[in-house]
Amino acid sequence: MEPHLATLRELFGFPEEIDERPWSSAIVGPTELAGAVTTALARRFPGAAIVGGLQLPAGRADLAALTAEMLVGVALDASEPYEARPKSARGFEGFDLAVAIAAYPKDHHLTAKPPHVWCLRAYTGRDGAVEFSLERPAAPPQPATPASLLGLLRRDDLLRLGTRYGIEAGSLPAVRAGLAAGFTVERARSAVALALSAAPASRPPLYGSTVADALAHELQREHRPAAIVREFAYRGAIADVAVLAPDGLHLYEIKGETDGSARLRLQVPAYEAVAATCTLVTTCNHRSFRAKVPDRWGLIECARRAGTPRFVRLRAPAPNPHRHSAHVAHLLDATELRRLRRRLAPFGVSDDELARAALRALATRLVAAYRRGHRAHIALPCDLEAWPR
Numbered sequence: 270m271e272p273h274l275a276t277l278r279e280l281f282g283f284p285e286e287i288d289e290r291p292w293s294s295a296i297v298g299p300t301e302l303a304g305a306v307t308t309a310l311a312r313r314f315p316g317a318a319i320v321g322g323l324q325l326p327a328g329r330a331d332l333a334a335l336t337a338e339m340l341v342g343v344a345l346d347a348s349e350p351y352e353a354r355p356k357s358a359r360g361f362e363g364f365d366l367a368v369a370i371a372a373y374p375k376d377h378h379l380t381a382k383p384p385h386v387w388c389l390r391a392y393t394g395r396d397g398a399v400e401f402s403l404e405r406p407a408a409p410p411q412p413a414t415p416a417s418l419l420g421l422l423r424r425d426d427l428l429r430l431g432t433r434y435g436i437e438a439g440s441l442p443a444v445r446a447g448l449a450a451g452f453t454v455e456r457a458r459s460a461v462a463l464a465l466s467a468a469p470a471s472r473p474p475l476y477g478s479t480v481a482d483a484l485a486h487e488l489q490r491e492h493r494p495a496a497i498v499r500e501f502a503y504r505g506a507i508a509d510v511a512v513l514a515p516d517g518l519h520l521y522e523i524k525g526e527t528d529g530s531a532r533l534r535l536q537v538p539a540y541e542a543v544a545a546t547c548t549l550v551t552t553c554n555h556r557s558f559r560a561k562v563p564d565r566w567g568l569i570e571c572a573r574r575a576g577t578p579r580f581v582r583l584r585a586p587a588p589n590p591h592r593h594s595a596h597v598a599h600l601l602d603a604t605e606l607r608r609l610r611r612r613l614a615p616f617g618v619s620d621d622e623l624a625r626a627a628l629r630a631l632a633t634r635l636v637a638a639y640r641r642g643h644r645a646h647i648a649l650p651c652d653l654e655a656w657p658r
Contacts, residue, residue: 273366274406276339277387280313281401295373297391297399299347299476302372303332305391305399306343310334314341318466326423328360335462337455339365340421344386346371346378350477350525358386363421363461365413376404384408415449415457426464475552475578477525480571481509483578484521484550488512496632503600506532506539509550513632515625517545518597519586523571524551530558537562542596546586565589594620598627605630 277283303321310319314334323330323342330342342364344356355378361367362385369382372391379388388405411417422430424441431444434451452460485497488510501511501520509523520540524530540547541563548567551558559568567586571578598606598620609630613623 271406273387273410274403276313276366277368277389277403280309281389283389283401283403295376295392296348297372297393298349299345299478301393301399302345302347302370302391306332306345306370310341310343314339318462320466323465324423325360325421328357330361330364331356333364333465335466337459337462340418340458340462340465341366341368344369344382346375347391348372348374350528354527354529355381358382360421361386363417363419365410365458367407370401371404379404385410413454413458415452415454416445418454418457418461419445419448419452421461422464430460430464475526475571475573477509477523477528480523480525480550480552480578481521483571484510484523484569484580487580488521496635498635503543504539506536508536508540513628513635515629517592518543518600518628519546519548520544521548521550521569524549524555524558526552526554528555530555530561533558533561538591541589541591542593543600544589545592546589548586550580559583594624597624600631601627605634 307319307321310317310332311334314336316336318335320333320335321331323333325342329344331345332343334341340363342361344358344361346355346369355371355375356369358367358369361383367383367386368389369379369386370389370391371379376390379390382388382405385407387403387407389401390404391399391401394400419427419430427441427444427448431448434448436444436447436451448460449457481499485499488495488497495512495514498511498513499509501508508520510521512519512521520543522533522536522540537547546567547562547565548569549559549562550569550571552571556570565587566584568583570581570583572581573579598609601609606627609626610623613626618626
């Protein structure tokens with residue numbers, strides 16, 4: 270068996286075929302995927318330095334295991350955020366073992382990774398644990414050389430290493446050549462492992478899911494009573510956060526640091542059909558997205574402060590004139606809506622009153638699910654007694 274394949278089998282325990290192991294979901298979240306891979310690396314390489322967010326000269330390793338015997342670099346593509354571009358695994362040539370792991374829907378891009386990268390698919394097993402299968406083996410590896418190992422170091426790290434070993438040449442290529450000439454492969458690997466483990470890790474991006482969690486808690490103080498819901502779907506669009514309140518439905522669309530703006534063309538008309546107000550939440554690198562939503566939309570900017578997301582309100586949302594009461598009523602399924610209309614028929618309610626009643630019925634159903642333990646998408650239950658009947 271190819272030595273790296275044996276190492277991967279020890280690391281991730283995958284079968285030869287994915288069908289040999291029962292699985293329940295193709296979806297794997299970023300926290301679950303990173304945790305499972307970190308645990309596997311620590312178990313297989315006891316005593317290794319496990320580094321996250323490792324910035325390379327030509328790319329970024331989400332995780333790396335660094336030892337004097339082997340340097341392992343891993344690129345991770347979790348299911349969320351769905352709009353994020355898949356990782357390229359560029360700059361991984363210097364690792365002894367380069368691995369790309371992806372979950373649905375980004376697993377379809379695994380075959381586009383560089384040929385020297387081992388490609389694995391992640392999924393959720395029936396016991397809820399993250400499991401793995403081999404999607405594509407890597408091409409036969411080139412033997413490691415001191416120069417290839419030193420190629421993992423950024424400019425500052427390489428210059429520091431040169432100074433440590435008495436190489437004071439002015440240019441970066443001269444320092445690299447001097448170190449490579451004086452190192453054996455084993456010595457180079459040990460020096461690179463030490464330098465990378467001491468390098469400051471780059472911060473992870475502000476993903477839309479991270480921003481949504483923080484925003485849900487922020488909104489708790491503003492909308493009472495309310496049900497705050499994650500991933501609210503309507504007409505093929507999914508709002509990241511929705512607030513169900515007596516005065517209407519308030520939708521928040523989040524564009525994290527790795528998100529694109531293409532779906533706003535679909536999201537704007539879909540949200541405005543049912544929402545009392547709409548708000549776009551962007552990170553600092555997506556300020557241009559604000560021009561792609563109407564002026565009546567609220568604007569919030571999210572930035573990282575002391576390691577956590579913080580929000581700056583740039584524009585308050587105005588009432589949405591395109592909201593249609595009939596569309597709001599159809600947020601209920603057909604059975605619920607029929608039951609609600611039959612109950613309200615003797616009172617001759619208007620379309621607006623029907624819409625308010627529909628929102629209350631929807632909040633009732635969501636809170637009941639929350640209390641039964643189905644809390645995947647409910648950020649905060651509401652006090653239904655405070656809603657007008």
